[in-house]
Amino acid sequence: MFGKGKENMAVRILLILAIIIPFAAMAEQSDSLSQQQGTIVTSSAQSTATPEELAQVATQLLVEGRVDLASIVVNELLKLPHPPMQALFIAAKLAELRGDWNSAIKFYRAMLERDPAVLRVRLDLARALFMVGDTEASQHHFQRVLGEPGLPEGVRKNVLLFINQIERLTFSQILSFEILGDSNVNQATASEAVIIGGRRFVLSPTARQQSGKGIGVNWQGQYRFGESRQFSLRGVLEHQNHPSANQYNLTYLMGLAGWTMQWSPGHSTSFEAGWHGAFYGGRNLFDGAAFRISDLYRTISGWTLNPAIESKQLRYPNYPLRDGWQHWLTLDISRATASGVMWNTGASIGQNKARDKIYNFISSGAKAGVSAELPLKLNASLMLDYLETRYSLADPFFGKKRQEKKQSIELAITPLALSVGGFAPRVVLGHVDNRCNIDLYRYQRTYGKVAFVRDF
Template identity: 30%
Template sequence: MRSHTYRLCSLLFAPAMFAPAMFALAMFALLPLRPAAAGQPPPRSVSAGALIEAARAALSGGAPRDAAVLLEGVEPGAADPDTLDFLHGQIALARQDWRTAQRRFRAMLARDPGLTRVRLDLALAHYRAGEFERAERHFRLALSAPGLPGDVRANALSMLHLIGREKAEGWTFGVALALAPDSNINNATDAQKLGLFTLSQDARRTSGVGLVADMHAGYTAAVRPGLQFRVNGGLRTRSYRESRFNERIAGLNAGPRFLFGRSVLHPEVHVRQRWIGGDVYSRSAGLRVSGSRTLSPVWRLRWSLGRAWTDYEGYLGRGHTDTAGFGIAHALGGVTVLRANAGWRRETLDKDYWSWREFSLGLSAESELPRGFVAGAGLRVDRRDYGAPRPLFGPQARRDTTYALWTTLSNRNIDIGGFTPQLTLRHERRDSNITLHDYRRNVIELGVVRSF
């Protein structure tokens, strides 16, 4: 099945086959490369154009090794870099050197992110390397480009169908490390007094520089056609000089994954534990079902429903949290992905004044820029209403509105031992009808990320 898919992709994405006459003409252009006989004038140098045409003919004639040798004769700066990168990328594809092909095609997209044909070739290189998430992303971006020929569109859609059935089989890993100066590591107010009470230093805003680490791993096994089983685990830590502000969150989830044409259904069980300052803050376990549906080549829908039972080790007690989420993504113009998300959560605890319900709305965009840069930005608004007034805080139940703004910048062309640098700027603000819960926070995260 896989070999048949590769042959199909090669026929549709590889350059058109040159006629034998073209190949012969290109070889004739190289005849001056042979040593001159005694007494004859030295041969004239072969132009870069002739070498490139000969390499194209050799590649289309099924001789990628000869094409590579011919391109070695092109002097640096003598030819358009896009032409050379494209030919080297095609040669790498023919020789099943997926990493070289990816590097060459990424170099072209760094100069011009709008090269749809090159993005399709990069998607193919990721697919053949088994990197289905990256392949899917580039196929969807290419499908959003205007003026895509019908046969190419049909082939890209067939590749997306194959990716949906093969995606993420085997192991996946991800690591992110960042240094994070933070103006408010405890999400606390700047106020010094609350009514007649003076707040202690621990209850007020504290700044610091943290080290953030985010690691996750997963394994997906194919049970039978249309059915997979997936297990994922993750650990996120945030460490500061003052250990009482340290935070760790560990989670594990597992369940089957059903594939129905354009739709995916994924029920799972999950467990989670959170530590603050080295002590266990909460433990939870629950059930969740999530799904996605491809509405069109450029529109994709995601949703989720779940319930988790939580035991807070401190004074909050025990309870459960119900969640529902909805998201939609749209690829635009061949280089940009727009996303919108809405969510609802309700936590029910032993005390009504600790219980709450929350509505969320988020918008974000990510776009590929020249020179390998990828920029993103987003906005999220959360509105949380508590179930009853809390003693000593007045007759009104607590109401919070939290705003979060962020922007990210990374460069896919910079490789530091397999890691890509990333800069994230984030601003948060909570407005509450109880002053104690107001806060402002600015965070800078400068780090590296890697998925493999």
């Protein structure tokens, strides 16, 4: 037996239907619904219906185009502490018909909190997120669907088409604001002195490890144009400001123009060329040309492969002997699973060729990471990174070739429930250990930041 509240709710719904629907139409509709559902009841105060049965009535009303009546039934069901899944689904569809995509997203998320394995709902959520411009979240859910085993081939192809459409939007941008804390903002040694030529030299305070707090802004934007959006303009801005240590403020800028060849919905090759530059402590650190060729391939089983080659010119106004080029070959691989876990791995190898050969080096590295959706609307990610660098010639001061091994770990947690105005807070903690055979270049740093991230 149902409680008094549920019984009264059913009676209210049925009485409302009896008043709104003309008597003749009500009789005809009642017969039709009785045959199709086997659950419809008359508007007698002695009759009751379960919430699940009323949700089926709302479904039938929506199918028949009686949107107003379906809304009445659903609105009553939504007053329950735990509305039926079908009621939430119909509420989302009604919201879509009104163009209220944010409400639809709320109902879809509520359904997935109860049962994350409902594939149809995740697809609808991804589409709704796409409609409101939350492309990062939309792409995340589409990729999760690709990780579903046994997904029909037709559905996989449609999902790839959506992901391709996201990546080829006319304009997209990602913006984040950060509150920073760093134990070693200048990435310098903690040693007070170094040995050069057998003699001990005391380092000045500015040459040693300095802590600092500050703020940061990161922005990436891309504008696509052309008949099939094959041309693009892309910009990057990264800025860190430390009021207590302005000499370590850092700004990086990059602008690229590109052309993309779309081989298939899941495969494209992009060519980009442009300019980049960095400012450190308010001074021009370097600038120069930048080129990049990348290939993006998404498999129908959820894998993403992204090999790339990039070359950047480095012109140092104050250090002309460092002028030269850096070339990098990278490979990033990711795999989304239906359970919400995203696996990431990658490898890289790079070469620096400067005017003075003592600055020439070769670097190689690897990375691995995982991100997952946790209870209480939390997203968490863990990233491990390793980079080894070997210089070509011996350092003239220390008499040996410099060799570095840098290891880093970073943990990030995003509480989606605290999102305000489209910005979600992300708490990041990280540690870097740079080991070197020359003490001057050996350092450690621990950092933390609170970032407010928005994807448009």
